[in-house]
Amino acid sequence: MAQSQQTNRRVAQIVIYVFLFVCALLVIAPFVWMVSISFDRMANIQVPFPPSFIPDLFSIFNYELVFENGRIFRAYLNSGLVTFGSVVLQVSAALLGGYAFSKGRFKGKKLLFIVVLATMMVPIEARLIPLYSMFNHVGLLDTFWPVILPSILYGLGVFLTKQFFDQIPDSLREAASIDGASEFRTFFQVYAPLAGPITATLLILSFMGNWNEFVWPLVVLNSEQLQTIPLFLASFSLENGTALAGMTMALATMSVVPIIIVFVCLQRYIIQSVALSGLKE
Incomplete structure (x- = not known):
């Protein structure tokens, strides 16, 4: 049997x-x-x-044709600037927000956390008109700022970091408080060094999302000099269709190389962060 x-x-x-x-x-x-x-x-x-x-x-x-076209280098630079700014803003806000919701004691914390989680259910299409009107009103359209600044709202990152910090004992915070450390000093010197796995996970997710972002940059970036890699690839495909399929696929392959490099370098931390944040199935 x-x-x-x-x-x-x-x-x-x-x-x-x-x-x-x-x-x-x-x-x-x-x-x-x-x-x-x-x-x-x-x-x-x-x-x-x-x-x-x-x-x-x-x-x-x-690939020789791609490199002969100088626009690819400009598009790479634009994507690098936008992605770097967005990733720094997203990861920093997520770590600080997750720590606050995990270790902070303030009125309305649970309700505010629910509001942050609810932002994950609002698609970018539903926010296009309000965001466009706001940035148009302050005169920031056709710059990188409208692409970078909205990334500070990162509900998924806040949720993941909160789950991670929940697994770290509160006794560390209490000990730091007894020694006279401020809340910011406690975060940066005690908890942040322990958040390597979840930080790497956020870096991967944020980098992939911002590098591949297409809809919102398409709305706010009108100048050819400001095109990111997805916008440049889309405009090239629209101009040539299948007439230059080989060159188009070479551009597409080059566009995913940075994502593959980042993922290969940091993917092992995803398993650590999931195991330490209690998100096991």
Whole structure:
């Protein structure tokens, strides 16, 4: 009986692994095809059909064309500035907010925390007109400020950091208070050094979200000199369609390289932060 149950369990595990493997292939296949087309010199003339995962004529010609176009460097710089500013603002606000909701004692804390969580249910499309009107009124349209400043509202980050700080004993804060440390000194010298895993997780999530942001920058950035990578890729695709598919896919591949680098460098901290923040299933 026990041997039969063990056999059934192994069969079930094999079925699950096969299913997950198939799902992984379905997710990875479009990315592999994109990279394949980017290295196919003939893709600028005709898109390979049916889709092929191996270039018919392997070449870096498409990437040479991309680098010859100086706009890509400007777009990378713009995306870097916007993403850096947004990530710093988001992560800092999330860490401070999460600490306040976790260790702070103030009236209306639970209600205010619910309001912060409720912001996650409001899509950017519902905020476009109010935000646009506000930044238009103060004369900041067609600058990077309208893209960076709204990122301070980061409900998910506040929730994750609160869950993380909840697992750290309050005795550390009490000991620091006895020694005469202020609240800010307690956060920066006691709790912040312990928040490495959750900080890395927020960096990954924030970087990916801001680097790939498209709708809001499309609304507020009108100058070609201010285009970020997603806007530049969209304008290039709109201008050329499938006529330069190889070059378009080379641009798309280059646009995800920074995300892959950041994720590979920091992804191991996600497991630590989830384990320490009590978010296990």
